[in-house]
Amino acid sequence: MKTGKLSLDDKLFLVKTKKDAASHIKINKKVCKHCEHKMCLVVCPAKTYEEKSGAIEASYENCLECGSCRVVCTDGAIVWENPRGGFGVTFING
Amino acid sequence: MNQTDKMEVIIVGAGPSGLTCAYALAKRGIEVVVIERGEYPGAKNVFGGIFFSSIMEKLFPDFLDNAPWERYVGKRKFALLANENEMAFDLTPAAFNVAPYNHSFLARRGSMDQWLAKKAEEAGASIITNYCVRDFLYENGKVVGITSGGDEDSLLADVIVCAEGANSLLSEKARLRKKISPGRRSIAVKENIRLPRSVIEDRFGLTDRQGAAYEYFGASVQGLLGNGFIYTNQDSLSVGVGFSLSDFMKSENAKNPNDILDDFKSHPVIAPLVRGGETTEYMAHMIPSDGFDYLPKLYRDGLLVVGDAAGLLNTSFFHEGVNLAMSSGLSAAETIIEAKEKNDFTAEALSQYEEKLKASFVMQDLKNCKNFLSFLHKHKSLINDYPTLMNDILVDYFRVSEKPKSVVKKEIFNRVMKNVKLTRVASDMWGAWSNLI
Numbered sequence: 316m317k318t319g320k321l322s323l324d325d326k327l328f329l330v331k332t333k334k335d336a337a338s339h340i341k342i343n344k345k346v347c348k349h350c351e352h353k354m355c356l357v358v359c360p361a362k363t364y365e366e367k368s369g370a371i372e373a374s375y376e377n378c379l380e381c382g383s384c385r386v387v388c389t390d391g392a393i394v395w396e397n398p399r400g401g402f403g404v405t406f407i408n409g
Numbered sequence: 410m411n412q413t414d415k416m417e418v419i420i421v422g423a424g425p426s427g428l429t430c431a432y433a434l435a436k437r438g439i440e441v442v443v444i445e446r447g448e449y450p451g452a453k454n455v456f457g458g459i460f461f462s463s464i465m466e467k468l469f470p471d472f473l474d475n476a477p478w479e480r481y482v483g484k485r486k487f488a489l490l491a492n493e494n495e496m497a498f499d500l501t502p503a504a505f506n507v508a509p510y511n512h513s514f515l516a517r518r519g520s521m522d523q524w525l526a527k528k529a530e531e532a533g534a535s536i537i538t539n540y541c542v543r544d545f546l547y548e549n550g551k552v553v554g555i556t557s558g559g560d561e562d563s564l565l566a567d568v569i570v571c572a573e574g575a576n577s578l579l580s581e582k583a584r585l586r587k588k589i590s591p592g593r594r595s596i597a598v599k600e601n602i603r604l605p606r607s608v609i610e611d612r613f614g615l616t617d618r619q620g621a622a623y624e625y626f627g628a629s630v631q632g633l634l635g636n637g638f639i640y641t642n643q644d645s646l647s648v649g650v651g652f653s654l655s656d657f658m659k660s661e662n663a664k665n666p667n668d669i670l671d672d673f674k675s676h677p678v679i680a681p682l683v684r685g686g687e688t689t690e691y692m693a694h695m696i697p698s699d700g701f702d703y704l705p706k707l708y709r710d711g712l713l714v715v716g717d718a719a720g721l722l723n724t725s726f727f728h729e730g731v732n733l734a735m736s737s738g739l740s741a742a743e744t745i746i747e748a749k750e751k752n753d754f755t756a757e758a759l760s761q762y763e764e765k766l767k768a769s770f771v772m773q774d775l776k777n778c779k780n781f782l783s784f785l786h787k788h789k790s791l792i793n794d795y796p797t798l799m800n801d802i803l804v805d806y807f808r809v810s811e812k813p814k815s816v817v818k819k820e821i822f823n824r825v826m827k828n829v830k831l832t833r834v835a836s837d838m839w840g841a842w843s844n845l846i
Binding site for chain 1: 446447448449451452453454455456517518519538539540541543557575576578588589590591593594596598600601642645647654657658663664665666667671675688689690691692693694695
């Protein structure tokens with residue numbers, strides 16, 4: 316039991332998830348290059364998005380399926396679909 | 410499932426709106442299937458924590474005795490947080506502390522949605538889980554079925570109800586709306602924090618199944634348009650923050666929602682309430698804030714959209730969602746029953762759905778609060794500057810010192826005159842009265 320301040324990784328570890336082999340998030344990296352705000356890097360509650368040598372990448376395994384990344388991606392670079400049926404998060408206390 | 414299968418009604422999504430619709434249809438002997446992408450109804454669903462139960466109680470008189478609610482909302486608090494202070498309005502009305510408890514219950518969606526799903530199944534509805542609907546099938550512009558994307562994995566129906574929630578991809582694919590924009594959604598994150606029941610009851614001053622719903626504005630969300638909350642379950646707290654995505658995008662020093670939640674939890678006013686608790690789960694979900702003027706189209710040939718997917722959420726102080734969702738599910742069911750009598754599932758026949766919503770509290774309440782968010786967007790001083798100033802004034806007013814009170818009052822008066830224009834305050838207050846309440 317951990318009662319002190321939890322890191323984001325600690326919190327994500329608590330989430331029941333069934334990982335799929337393929338990502339449910341596709342990124343059109345060409346579009347990202349012209350993005351002025353890159354809000355996906357900030358908004359995602361699981362910090363799924365990272366900028367690696369100039370390109371945005373998504374660790375889809377951590378996704379909490381809120382969908383806010385897609386909404387803030389005003390240029391439409393993020394193509395976000397639900398994980399396959401039965402995959403992804405299962406919330407207990409939602 | 411294979412392509413030749415045909416149902417009378419398919420409902421996409423096993424939340425309050427979809428399950429209510431399924432229950433009402435099954436009750437009338439209509440062949441209905443609910444398709445849910447999660448492991449069980451509620452597995453993908455998150456809400457703040459208050460289940461507004463007026464519709465639920467009408468449908469199921471055993472709700473109070475048998476439904477898996479955690480506590481009734483006996484105590485409410487609306488607080489403005491400044492950086493280190495709290496200014497709060499507490500409400501513990503005797504009338505809300507006796508059955509039916511103002512139709513407000515703290516609950517977990519997992520257990521509550523499964524309870525509702527069981528009611529729908531008992532009435533004759535089928536529920537398929539672990540199936541993700543990717544798109545609708547069309548025939549001459551009419552929605553005639555759903556598909557998971559595979560060629561043979563599809564199901565047909567006379568009419569389909571889209572109840573897929575706030576992150577509605579299907580309503581976009583069906584062109585009921587343009588791509589959801591940041592102004593139309595808020596993001597919320599919350600933790601379930603376990604604490605012994607006796608600690609919760611002592612800390613929040615609760616007895617038996619009485620519960621507390623505390624909402625915090627202002628510094629709780631770094632001055633963003635939104636709020637923090639603490640809701641008491643029986644042996645855990647729901648602690649979270651939610652705020653407008655468009656406001657978040659405008660903010661210069663936007664922090665990650667998880668960091669905003671951590672800051673909220675460690676605020677000097679909040680920390681003692683969550684102290685010693687064990688976080689058992691971390692969740693995130695969007696909240697619709699479409700508002701009356703920007704709702705999606707609610708129907709087309711062969712398709713209706715209900716609940717959060719339709720943006721049917723009261724975005725004002727009331728935060729009502731579940732009851733609007735359930736009411737829209739009922740209106741959709743009534744529309745389908747009437748359409749079935751004429752065997753007419755065209756957009757024209759299904760337009761009755763919108764008429765029913767307009768005649769009910771759903772659209773009337775949405776209309777009533779349609780300026781709430783836009784007003785606050787334009788007058789953020791109401792949630793930031795005024796509370797801070799008010800807090801400072803009260804602190805000065807009540808401070809014990811040898812300074813004569815007449816001098817204190819004069820100092821406060823000067824400070825107010827220096828910081829605000831009274832004409833501006835008057836116009837802000839009038840605006841608040843007409844747009845917020």
